[in-house]
Each structure stands twice: as C-alpha cells, then as structure tokens.
Amino acid sequence: MSVREKVFEIIAEQAMLDVSDVTADSTLESLGIDSLGLVESIFAIEEEFDVSIPFNANEPDKSDFDISSVESIVAGIEGLVAAKS
Amino acid sequence: MAAMREGKCGIGPLEFRDVERLSIQIGGQVKGFEAEGLFNRQQMTLYDRFTQFTLCAAREAIDQSGLEFTGELSARSGVVLGTAGGGVSTWDDNYRSVYEDGKNRVHPFVVPKLMNNAACSHVSMQHNLKGPSFTVSTACASSNHAMSQAFAMVRTGMAEVMITGGSESMLCFGGVKAWEGLRVMSKDACRPFSANRNGMVQGEGAGVFVFEEMEHAKARGADILCEVAGFAMSSDAADIVMPSKQGAARAIAGALQDAGIDRSEVGYINAHGTGTAANDKTECAAVADVFGPHADDLMISSTKSMHGHLIGGTGAVELLACIMALRDGVIAPTIGYEEADPECALDVVPNVAREANVDVALSNAFAFGGLNAVLALRKFS
Incomplete structure (x- = not known):
C-alpha cells in the first residue's frame, strides 16, 4: 500500500468514515476530526511510518507540517518518509 | 449484594501479564468484564479500567434512581468520586512501552486517560452533571471522604443531587508490585479479625450512589435505599x-x-x-x-x-x-x-x-x- 493510501485509510478510520468519503481536498475539520482527533491521527501516522511529525497543538499554523488538507498531509508524510530512506 | 449475602469469596488467582514475577498472586479481580462490548473504540482509547468500572456503576445507579439531569437540576448536581491510584494500568502499560520496549512515542491520550479525575469527568459528561465535581484521593479512605463531601454539599444546599462513590483498578503488574514492597499482603486469603490473619488482599471495582436531598427524593416518590x-x-x-x-x-x-x-x-x-x-x-x-x-x-x-x-x-x-x-x-x-x-x-x-x-x-x-x-x-x- 502506498503512503498516500495508508494516510487516507488512517484519516478515514479516525473520522469513522469509509475511505471513499475522504478526498484529497478535504480538511480534517470537514471530516469531523476535532483537535484531539488530530493529535490522535498524527500519532497513528507516526506509528505507521516510524516518522516524527513536527507538530505542536498550541500553534498548528506555525508548524512546518501543513495540515490544511488531506493532500498537504500526504505530501508532508511522503517528504518525511523519503527523508528517512 | 447477593454475593455478600451468600458469603461468596471473589478472591482468586490474578490473571495479567507478568503475574508469575509477583510474590503475591491473588486478588479480587473483576472477571468476565468485556469492556470492548460496552464502549466504542474512541471511548476505549480514553477510559482506563477504573473509569470503565465507574461509568458502569454510575449508569446503573442513575438508572435505578430514575433521575434525569436537565435544566436547573443539572446545574445543581455534581460528582464527587474517590480513587487512590487513578489510571494505574495506563501508567503501567505506557511505562512498559517506553522503558521495557524502548518506544519513544506514547498515545496522545495517556494523560487524560490516567488522571485521577478522569472517571469523575466522564460521569459528569455522560449524565449532564454541571454542578461541583471533583475527585478525592485519600488512599483507602478516598471513597468515604468523597461520599462525606457529597453528603455535606447536599446537606448545606450547595447541591441538590450528588453522584458519589469511588473506584480502583490497581491489579496490574506494577500496581501489585508496589504493594508487595510493604510486605503487608497475604499470599492466600483475607481473614479479617481472625487470629491467623496474615495480611490484606487487593480487589478492584467501583461503587456509585445517588445522594439526593431528602425532600426532593420524597416529592418525586423515589425508591429511597437509606x-x-x-x-x-x-x-x-x-x-x-x-x-x-x-x-x-x-x-x-x-x-x-x-x-x-x-x-x-x-x-x-x-x-x-x-x-x-x-x-x-x-x-x-x-x-x-x-x-x-x-x-x-x-x-x-x-x-x-x-x-x-x-x-x-x-x-x-x-x-x-x-x-x-x-x-x-x-x-x-x-x-x-x-x-x-x-x-x-x-x-x-x-x-x-x-x-x-x-x-x-x-x-x-x-x-x-x-x-x-x-x-x-x-x-x-
């Protein structure tokens, strides 16, 4: 499974939605994922890919990691996974 | 109560990971409690076992009371619960994960899951209790102190109804290991007042009651237990x-x-x-x-x-x-x-x-x- 597919799957699970309901331009908010759900999603992604996501819940906008959409999250994770290998 | 009436003993061999490394291997462990069937996945990530026990007991107590907390009653009702250790098995599991297994990341809900007031807060959320709520931690007297405070609040008019009692769930490797250190635990049975008694045995579980102002209870024809x-x-x-x-x-x-x-x-x-x-x-x-x-x-x-x-x-x-x-x-x-x-x-x-x-x-x-x-x-x- 690609990074992209896996991230979609994790986000869908967190939002308790079918993976087909998650689109690249969805925001986490639009999927019903609240702040705790966001932190939990980040944890699940870190666990899956064994990466460390630079994210501070106090200032999500200042983070180097763009969480504004599913697409941006996928891009961020792909970058981290690539940097690892 | 039926078990107490029959003089039934709930103490038996403990069952959890690494129990063989303990010198004390008995306890009053709650068996057959299938939390997965009672709570959804999201709830399971937030509820330590002591919270799970509390929520089940609180649900039963409130259902039995027939009370529904809305409007003014909701604002004038709260929760005071006792616990000594709070989410002991959450501490234990996560210490194991970072120390023994060498992991460098823990689940984001470790803190809200282990905190001593978690059970109290979840009861207030589930039952819409918006009055004064807090957790009391005075070791073995936690529940009695909690119920005393709940009673005092009802008696002084600070609250109309208080949900009160307490819970504990320390029956995990780290929880029992800590108690072993004191050398006050029995290896075979709890025999209070008997000349051949040789120590305490730990149990787990929760008890929750509805303390209601007497006239309020009478006026609605409540089944008053005592x-x-x-x-x-x-x-x-x-x-x-x-x-x-x-x-x-x-x-x-x-x-x-x-x-x-x-x-x-x-x-x-x-x-x-x-x-x-x-x-x-x-x-x-x-x-x-x-x-x-x-x-x-x-x-x-x-x-x-x-x-x-x-x-x-x-x-x-x-x-x-x-x-x-x-x-x-x-x-x-x-x-x-x-x-x-x-x-x-x-x-x-x-x-x-x-x-x-x-x-x-x-x-x-x-x-x-x-x-x-x-x-x-x-x-x-």
Whole structure:
C-alpha cells in the first residue's frame, strides 16, 4: 500500500468514515476530526511510518507540517518518509 | 449484594501479564468484564479500567434512581468520586512501552486517560452533571471522604443531587508490585479479625450512589435505599502507615455526634477490617472505646474478606453492606474467619450472613497517612 493510501485509510478510520468519503481536498475539520482527533491521527501516522511529525497543538499554523488538507498531509508524510530512506 | 449475602469469596488467582514475577498472586479481580462490548473504540482509547468500572456503576445507579439531569437540576448536581491510584494500568502499560520496549512515542491520550479525575469527568459528561465535581484521593479512605463531601454539599444546599462513590483498578503488574514492597499482603486469603490473619488482599471495582436531598427524593416518590445521617473525618497526625486508635475513635464518635445518633442505636458497623495485624486490633480497640459495653451488642463485619481491599474504591463498595443491613435486614459476614483473636473480641459475624433488624449502620475507612472518614446511615422509614 502506498503512503498516500495508508494516510487516507488512517484519516478515514479516525473520522469513522469509509475511505471513499475522504478526498484529497478535504480538511480534517470537514471530516469531523476535532483537535484531539488530530493529535490522535498524527500519532497513528507516526506509528505507521516510524516518522516524527513536527507538530505542536498550541500553534498548528506555525508548524512546518501543513495540515490544511488531506493532500498537504500526504505530501508532508511522503517528504518525511523519503527523508528517512 | 447477593454475593455478600451468600458469603461468596471473589478472591482468586490474578490473571495479567507478568503475574508469575509477583510474590503475591491473588486478588479480587473483576472477571468476565468485556469492556470492548460496552464502549466504542474512541471511548476505549480514553477510559482506563477504573473509569470503565465507574461509568458502569454510575449508569446503573442513575438508572435505578430514575433521575434525569436537565435544566436547573443539572446545574445543581455534581460528582464527587474517590480513587487512590487513578489510571494505574495506563501508567503501567505506557511505562512498559517506553522503558521495557524502548518506544519513544506514547498515545496522545495517556494523560487524560490516567488522571485521577478522569472517571469523575466522564460521569459528569455522560449524565449532564454541571454542578461541583471533583475527585478525592485519600488512599483507602478516598471513597468515604468523597461520599462525606457529597453528603455535606447536599446537606448545606450547595447541591441538590450528588453522584458519589469511588473506584480502583490497581491489579496490574506494577500496581501489585508496589504493594508487595510493604510486605503487608497475604499470599492466600483475607481473614479479617481472625487470629491467623496474615495480611490484606487487593480487589478492584467501583461503587456509585445517588445522594439526593431528602425532600426532593420524597416529592418525586423515589425508591429511597437509606438515609445518610452524618459523617466525620479525622487525622491521626502520627504515622504514615500505622493506624491510631485515637484517630479512628474520634472519627467514629464524630460521625455519631454529627448525625445526632446515640451510640446505643448502632446495630452494624462495616469495618475497615483489612486483615492486617495492625488495622484489625486497632479498629476493634477504637470501637470498644467509643461504644463501651454496647460494643458487645453490635455487629461488625469486614466484607474485604470477600471482595478484597478496593483501596480508593473500598468505602463505596462496602456501603452496599450497610444498605443491605438497613434495608434488607441482612448482615454481610466476615468470611475466612477461623480462629478467635482476643484483641478482636467483637461480634464479627463470622462466615455466615445473619438476619437482623438494624436502624443505624456505620461505615469505617482508615487510610494510610492517618486520614479517617466514617459515615453514619439510618434506615429509611
């Protein structure tokens, strides 16, 4: 499974939605994922890919990691996974 | 209550990871509790076992009361619960993960899951209780202190209804290992007041009650189980683990005074009765001091012989024995009683439950650190 597919799957699970309901331009908010759900999603992604996501819940906008959409999250994770290998 | 009536022992072999590395391998473990069937996945990530027990008990209690918390009643009702350890198995699991397994990341909900007030907060959320809520942590007296505070809040008019009691779930490797260190645990059974007693046995679980202002309860035709008549709290100010007769006696006498009850009216005492050498003789001496000759007429039993010591949840579960005495006229026994001890020469209702008409019951709790809390309850008629 690609990074992209896996991230979609994790986000869908967190939002308790079918993976087909998650689109690249969805925001986490639009999927019903609240702040705790966001932190939990980040944890699940870190666990899956064994990466460390630079994210501070106090200032999500200042983070180097763009969480504004599913697409941006996928891009961020792909970058981290690539940097690892 | 049915198990207490039958004198059924819930203590048996402990079942959890690494139990073979413990020297103490028995406890009153809750078996057959399938949390996965009761809570959804999201809830499971937030509810430690002590919270799971609490939520189940609170649901049963509130359903039985018939109360629904909306509007003004919601704003004037709260939750006070006791626990000594809070989410002990959450600490244990995550320490294991970072220390033993070498992981560098823990689940984001570790803190909200392990905090001592987690159970209290989830009860308030589930039942829309918007009044004063907090958690009390006074070791083995946590539940009695919590119920005392809940009662005081209802009596002073600060709240109309309080959900109260307590819970504990320390039966995991780290929880029992810590207790082993004190060398006060029994390897075979909890035998309070028996001359051959050799220590305490831990239990787990929760007890939750609805404390409602009397006129409010009467007006809606509630099924009133008994009346909380008074309470007292005292501190030994002496030793961090050894109990004091004077401190215990002051709490017992204080509860009678607060409730306006003459000592001759007391028919039953649910003892702290841990099954340790120190507690049982000190407690019996305190009871003898307070009651004088009447100490020989009243019944005093320790249900810890059946459910073990629930630490911060113990007073709550033991309140059930007081309700059973007052409402049903059945005195829960002290099981495992084998040999009379001259230092515990009271009627401890050995081994078999007894029918008796009781008007007033007391519930004792004397914690490590010398913090004591005693509740006085009266039959409702």
